[in-house]
Amino acid sequence: TQIRCKEGWLYLVAVMDLGTRQIVGYAQGAVNSSQLVLNALESAWKYSQPVGKELLFHSDQGTQYRSEEVMAWLNGREVTISMSRRGNCWDNACAESFFALLKKEWTKPLGTIERSDMGDEIRYYIDEFYPKMRRHMTLGGLTPSAYAANS
Incomplete structure (x- = not known):
């Protein structure tokens, strides 16, 4: 997703565990x-230490997700790749819901602030509040x- 800041956009990629709804990896820039x-995938991999062939990575069809580098990273770890149908945000409802909550509950009330400050706020939301x-x-x-903890 993208969030408006004083200097322009701050982009956020988040990797969610659908079983627990935890954000297991993210990157912003x-x-x-x-x-x-x-960067988000590496963060998630380090945090979760999964078995790749047991994973399903779902995303939209953005060029950043379809890049050779991302495909090679996922294929090299035997991760199953799933992508939403073109133009259908409902296929990625859990991620869309998370980003909507982040914006509604946290970033929108802050207004337009410096990118570094917004990054700090997003880190707090993902690591602590959410x-x-x-x-x-x-x-x-x-x-x-x-x-x-109960699972």
Whole structure:
């Protein structure tokens, strides 16, 4: 997703575990690129230490997700690749819901601030507020952290 800042856009890529709704990896930057996706994937891989062939990576069809570098990274780890149908945001509803919550609950009330400050706010939301305070009906009213601890 993208968030407006004083200097322009701040782009955010987030990798979500659909079972717990936890954000297991993310990256942000001033340029929307495949490198941002790779940084988020590396972050998620380091955090989760998964078995690649047991994973499904779902994204939209943005050029940054279809890049040779991202495809090689996923294929090299035997991750199954899934992409939304062209122009159908509902195929990626969980990610879209997360980004909508981030914007509604956190970034929109801040207004247009410096990119570095917005980055700090997003880090706090993803690392602290969302996993520890944000309850989800799909998780039985638990936060992602509480649900993961009980799983």
